[in-house]
Amino acid sequence: MKNCLLICSFLFLLFSGSLLAQDKAHPSYVRWGELPPLPGTPGLAGCFAGVSNGTLLVGGGANFPDGGTPWTGSNKTWQDKVYALETATGSWKEAGKLPRPLAYGVSVTWKGGLICVGGSDANNHYADVFLLQYTNGRVQTTPLPALPKPLANACGVLIGDVIYIAGGTASPAATAAELVCWSLDLSKGVAGAQWTILPGWPGPARMLAVAGTLDGAFYLMSGVELVKGAGDSVAHRVFLKDAYRYTPAKGWAKVADLPEPVAAAPSPAYTSGQSHLLVFGGDHGRYFEQNAILKEKHPGFSDKVWAYNNITDVWTAIDTILTHKEADAAQQPNNSVWAPVTTPSVLWNGSVVFPSGEVRPAVRTPRVLMATPIQPAGAFHVLDWIIVGIYFLLVIGISVIVSRKMESSTNDFFLGGGKIPWWAAGLSIFGSKLSALTFIAIPAKAYATDWVYLLNNIMIVAVAPLIVYFYLPYFRKMQLTSVYEYLRIRFNQRVKLLGSLTFVLFQVSRLGIVIYLPALVLSAVTGINIFVCIIGITVITTAYSVSGGIEAVVWTEVMQVVVLLGGALIALIFMANSLPGGFGQLFTEAAENNKFRMAIMHGRITEPVLWVVLVGGFLTQLVTYSSDQVVVQRYLTTPTEKEARKSIYTNALLVIPASLIFFCVGTALWVFFKHNPAALNPNGRIDDVFPWYISNQLPSGLAGLVIAGLFAATMSTISSSMNSIATVVTTDFYQYLKPASTDRQRFAFARRTTVVLGVLGFFIAVYMVYLSNASIWDQYLKIIGLFGGCLAGMFVAGIFFPRINSVGIFIGFIVSAICLFFVQAANIVSFFLYPAVAVLMCVLVGYLSSLIWKEKG
Incomplete structure (x- = not known):
């Protein structure tokens, strides 16, 4: 109840701020x-x-x-x-x-x-x-x-x-x-x-x-x-x-x-x-x-x-x-x-x-x-805020309903009691990976270039059978809560802690980014102070993540996916209808200017040529769906393995129409602003193009719906990260350090950890506001992100290479991370191939090291 009062107070503050800002004249550039x-x-x-x-x-x-x-x-x-x-x-x-x-x-x-x-x-x-x-x-x-x-x-x-x-x-x-x-x-x-x-x-x-x-x-x-x-x-x-x-x-x-x-x-x-x-x-x-x-x-x-x-x-x-x-x-x-x-x-x-x-x-x-x-603020009206407010009330309602049913146990908090339907789990997987950065970045990429990156997204269709037939049986049979527990069973405790620590470092660092950048965009397009946006996003997401656990996260993500895709689809239809020739003109002009190009057939290994995108996309999806606790945790929330398989395929199939929608939105933005160049903010970043269109071109009400989609994408990513980090910290570190702790103690610790993560994400985001430059953090995250491929390499080695032992895989992880760092610094391959380099080096070095250093019987 306290959480609900806190959220409602914030909504009143947000709505009041919008009333003060709504009548401002549109400033000059x-x-x-x-x-x-x-x-x-x-x-x-x-x-x-x-x-x-x-x-x-x-x-x-x-x-x-x-x-x-x-x-x-x-x-x-x-x-x-x-x-x-x-x-x-x-x-x-x-x-x-x-x-x-x-x-x-x-x-x-x-x-x-x-x-x-x-x-x-x-x-x-x-x-x-x-x-x-x-x-x-x-x-x-x-x-x-x-x-x-x-x-x-x-x-x-x-x-x-x-x-x-x-x-x-x-x-x-x-x-x-x-x-x-x-x-x-x-x-x-x-x-x-x-x-x-x-x-x-x-x-x-x-x-x-x-x-x-x-x-x-x-x-x-x-x-x-x-x-x-x-x-x-x-x-x-x-x-x-x-x-x-x-x-x-x-x-x-x-x-x-x-x-x-x-x-x-x-x-x-x-x-x-x-x-x-x-x-x-x-x-x-x-x-x-x-x-x-x-x-x-x-x-x-x-x-x-x-x-x-x-x-x-x-x-x-x-x-x-x-x-x-x-x-x-x-x-x-x-x-x-x-x-x-x-x-x-x-x-x-x-x-x-x-x-x-x-x-x-x-x-x-x-x-x-x-x-x-100067950076002018977007035009956001009372009706838009009413729509956003309704969205927040739906989130609160879901959280309240779920929290009343949830038992005070780690099984319910981390896995939803294993009773999440397959379709909800599938939508949740999709929602957890479609962040606000994706909501903003995919249309911006298609607007600025073409559809070459589309194949990277839909390679999950090729990866899904591999996950279903080779990874999922292991994860379900071992009754895991943290996916990194598999590394302890297959190798040893030291390897598991290395994997868990890598995941936690990456996700905590990413948490501040996924709060800050969407808040920056929301502040720009709505006129609301960026600190209010950061506080609102953090408070609401932390509150329902703490009160309802993974089940609240999953069900809010189901609703958020609907809002997100619905908002993007409405924006696409509105853009097409604003052109005299509608969708026909949109597709004709885009095709004439090669905006639908999906493959670069010739080029260097540093460029996104077709084979680079296919190989890199396949392994990027493998990294995500085989070793990321945020995703794997959803496999374990369904009652049976059969339903888990359905959830994976649901997500894979949903990626195709969703990617098409967002790439079409980017292409439509290009056609629209080619015919309406004065409507585009010349001082803005390329990544701001979709939010700028939303706040300045969509009618009042529709703009609120699409911005609610942006909130949805942001909150689904944050809540997923919070719950997954809390799961890993509790099961892999707290339980290891305090093996005699009761389940109720671990449940209380997980909730406190979620609150701490919300506070930590808030302070990182606020720090970035004062930093006024995300490039340092981008580089830091890129270095931390290098370990994602190495982490997937550990799982590939564990499942497909029985001769690789714990000493070998530990050495393989360290060597592959170092090699990948220098590969990135030298810029000798496309970033699409970073996962390929990481997995290959981890497995190869791990195998050779295992031949040299035999484990003691």
């Missing part, structure tokens, strides 16, 4: 602001800008010092001063000078310094490259390898330690732009570095293009082509909107054209999230031929923020640049805020800075604009 304006100048065009030792540097550039224009008789002047801004609330100060007055080069921030590449003055273009470093209030200059030839009005970007430069002009009098692409690898330092000439892109030569980088590739976008016809005295500008991608291993490829030219837009483009490039403004060229006529009446350059998605290959306008035109904007342009061009973009303290720039032909601004990417 970018928050705009201004830094202090540049001092003592009407502004600069073509300046250099970057960051050195945390300080923003702006140097060089060209302007009309008296604030005039060419048509008022003013002359353009090139500058050499370098300004420094140490903090966003501080003041600019002069920090030194460039080697010469210089403008219209390429700026690159690299290892605490600003690299200035090329540029020009009134008379020449230059090949000079140098590094500016800010130390003790002054800049120091270090020369770097010069360009192969002089270049200005080019674009460039840094990818890792490699600088890429493309386009530009070779001299002030040039009548054609350059079709050149060069790279400079600084990974080994400045000494000995040389520029490498790369192939040119398959399009017109250009200047004033925009560079960008995404997923390790170099992007070249828009720009201006110079064309001189027969009899022309000067070259004419042709504004381009084509774009290209250069990948070192594959060369150049054309990508989608921009909706309009963005010549001279701040460069490089901002890399947003995991799959977007943002281009801010630019000159579309519609007024270029009228510049001399319009003069002060020129309306300025584009204020659109363009987003490119490299997954759907689509451009869309997602925002506008901060602008504000005063009544005297024509006569006093610096009183207004304009969208700038011919200025670098600089990433500084998490914001994109646009220092100065040209805002009208021949007019500069001293203003420094700043754009800060």
Whole structure:
């Protein structure tokens, strides 16, 4: 009863929070602001800008010092001063000078310094490259390898330690732009570095293009082509909107054209999230031929923020640049805020800075604009929370009913008294393995790529007969509670403890992950504080796991599977119906773009080629269904072995339609966002794509149902892990250390252990919130996860190789784990083959070691 009151209190808190958050206006993807304006100048065009030792540097550039224009008789002047801004609330100060007055080069921030590449003055273009470093209030200059030839009005970007430069002009009098692409690898330092000439892109030569980088590739976008016809005295500008991608291993490829030219837009483009490039403004060229006529009446350059998605290959306008035109904007342009061009973009303290720039032909601004990417919350409404609340009440109801019937015994707590029906056990196996990460990750994978990973999922169909005929009889005949007890019977106590400890370490580590990541997504799409989400998930799941044991876990998982699959299927139908051509359009467009590819026939062993996926998928499923206590424990909850067999086949057959649904959802997301690119959050991760769609596109009520499915997937994984860890800790460690303990004492210990696990999972998840980066934990889990294959190898050895003894298998486990660690570090095989390497090494080394070290009779 206390547990129920605690859960209901949390539901009230959650619902109240949703009422407060529901009427918020949908925020922008970018928050705009201004830094202090540049001092003592009407502004600069073509300046250099970057960051050195945390300080923003702006140097060089060209302007009309008296604030005039060419048509008022003013002359353009090139500058050499370098300004420094140490903090966003501080003041600019002069920090030194460039080697010469210089403008219209390429700026690159690299290892605490600003690299200035090329540029020009009134008379020449230059090949000079140098590094500016800010130390003790002054800049120091270090020369770097010069360009192969002089270049200005080019674009460039840094990818890792490699600088890429493309386009530009070779001299002030040039009548054609350059079709050149060069790279400079600084990974080994400045000494000995040389520029490498790369192939040119398959399009017109250009200047004033925009560079960008995404997923390790170099992007070249828009720009201006110079064309001189027969009899022309000067070259004419042709504004381009084509774009290209250069990948070192594959060369150049054309990508989608921009909706309009963005010549001279701040460069490089901002890399947003995991799959977007943002281009801010630019000159579309519609007024270029009228510049001399319009003069002060020129309306300025584009204020659109363009987003490119490299997954759907689509451009869309997602925002506008901060602008504000005063009544005297024509006569006093610096009183207004304009969208700038011919200025670098600089990433500084998490914001994109646009220092100065040209805002009208021949007019500069001293203003420094700043754009800060923001993560908007999803739109979740009262009806959605009512649906989620009903789901929670169903979970509570199941827990209450089961807890009233459960006896205070470990048999009931761990095995449900052996009275779970086969179909419920089968659904529970399925639910325990389909985590919230899978609910999120499978659609995201299909959205970003294709269906190559589908075969990995459905290999359980091939593994199920092996489990039924070779493993299940052993587990049932020995009347096991912990599957690792088999290792004691087959080998010895030491081997069993090694297996049990491996399982516990992996599951406890994973527990924090499966609480944190779904809570992160739920917080993002609902607007509820992430700590409230973590507390809610942990409290409710721990409460019903403690009160009802494995039987409550199984029956809630049955309901959760229905909610989970139902929610995903509804989302799929809704996505298809939102397209004019329905499912026909969905499948046709996906097929035309190879989104249904299921096999890669040729490739390296490090890639997911067909045989790698089949072998790896088979052994991955074998690892899970033969040695994972979470799964095997369900085999033992049914009354008979025959019903256990049915439960295994039920799960295997259910995986097929479930996998098809989730892969179809991912493909449908790709088609939907290809037609609705502005509906996608450019600042989000790829893994957020399905939850983002749920919270922003599904009608109120349906969104709640699908989010309930996400809760269901999360809670089924957590509850399964908690109960299984408690089972292993109680039977393999507590009972071993206290053999005289009664069953009632072990039952009480198991319940306390479940509570401790809930608290431990909560603190790990909270720690990860403050860590703000899951990559360290991902690596840690990957290392721990390596032992899963080795653990399966112990069972393979025990069942199929009677000559392998306890000494041999212990050595085999350790050696295979070490070998697999180095195989992973060297990246010499696909991760699909890690289980194959682990099982093979464990069995092989175990067999050879058993021949050398005979067990004492």
